[in-house]
Structure formats: C-alpha cells, structure tokens
Amino acid sequence: MGDMDGLDVTACTNCPALVESRSRIVNGTGPADADVLFVGEGPGEQEDRDGEPFVGRSGTILDDTLREKGLARADVRITNCVRCRPPENRDPTGEELENCRGYLEAEIELIDPDVVVALGKVPSEHLLERDVAVTSEAGTIERATLGGADRDVLICVHPAATLYDRSQEETLDAALEKAAAMAGDGGAGGQSQLGDF
Numbered sequence: 001m002g003d004m005d006g007l008d009v010t011a012c013t014n015c016p017a018l019v020e021s022r023s024r025i026v027n028g029t030g031p032a033d034a035d036v037l038f039v040g041e042g043p044g045e046q047e048d049r050d051g052e053p054f055v056g057r058s059g060t061i062l063d064d065t066l067r068e069k070g071l072a073r074a075d076v077r078i079t080n081c082v083r084c085r086p087p088e089n090r091d092p093t094g095e096e097l098e099n100c101r102g103y104l105e106a107e108i109e110l111i112d113p114d115v116v117v118a119l120g121k122v123p124s125e126h127l128l129e130r131d132v133a134v135t136s137e138a139g140t141i142e143r144a145t146l147g148g149a150d151r152d153v154l155i156c157v158h159p160a161a162t163l164y165d166r167s168q169e170e171t172l173d174a175a176l177e178k179a180a181a182m183a184g185d186g187g188a189g190g191q192s193q194l195g196d197f
Ligand code: SF4
Pocket: 002, 009, 012, 013, 014, 015, 018, 019, 025, 082, 083, 084, 096, 099, 100, 101
C-alpha cells in the first residue's frame, strides 16, 4: 500500500506497469461532502496530463449533462477505479483494480455519498462484483457494501458512449436525472441548484 493524505494518494508503486505509463497519480476531485460520487475507470491521456479525472470530451459531456440536471461539476465528486493511466489506454487488469481498491473504499467512506454512480462497464463490474450489461442496465440502482456501509450504486453508461451512439444520450440523461434526484436524500450536504448561480 502507498501513502494517503486524506482523500489523496500521495505515493504508490503497487502497479509496476502503471507506474511506468503514468506521469502522475490522478486523485478524485470535488467536495469532501459531495452527495454524488462518480466513479470512472481510470485516467486517460488528458487526465494523466492535467491530473484531474474526466477532463477532455467525456468530461465536457458529463459537465453539460450534469448542468441540465441542476448539478454543477463543483458540487459532485469524481474519482476513478485506478488512479494511474494504463499504457495505450488499455483496461486496467483485475490485479490493478484490486491494488487500487483500498484507496477507492477509503474515499467512499470519507465522502459518504448518497449515491455512487458507476460510469461505464469497468466501474460497474468492479463496484458490484458481477458482470454488468451497462447499456441495458443503465439507470438501475443496486445495493453494495462499499466504504464500510451498504450503499446505492447507480449503473450509468460512460459519457463517451454518446459520441459513438446518439441513442446513448437518452440513457445517460435518464441515469443522471436519477442521480440528481437522489442527491440530498441522505440529508447531509446539499447541492447548489443552477438557479443559485
Ligand atoms: S493504480 Fe492505484 S494502486 Fe496502482 S500504482 Fe496507481 S495509485 Fe497505486
């Protein structure tokens, strides 16, 4: 295990191939009391360069869709299953996912969100520990033990899926609508509505 400072992993060499391919460890961003926690697969090229999850085109799609639902990027927390960029954007291996799991669990426990949104197949399968057909299951909420408690996990398509298949826009839209509705249900925190800006 590497070093963690609050929500941030400051040093870690658990995955040799990823240590080789990363330029930095990409930690989650967003408030520590966020009601919604998005979990992506891992950093891509741009995330690795900027040090932030979901920048670039998928980030823009996510931001735009969130805004339509009355949520701002600044109100939600976004993190990844693995914090280091895999070479040639391959999927993280099962071993790498397991290596990074403790950090994700610690982050979920500290954030204590009302809903954990899995963005795409890899995070959905990792969090729910089963095979997931994301397109048909998007919008489904399932309970899972994460970060020391039973939590609601919302399956969602990856925002980039809408780039290749326009019909996925509706699926993404409906899932994020559900996430926005669940935000704040747990009491603590509270999202800023767009009208407040
Ligand atoms: S992906 Fe996670 S476990 Fe692997 S080296 Fe990076 S921070 Fe460590």
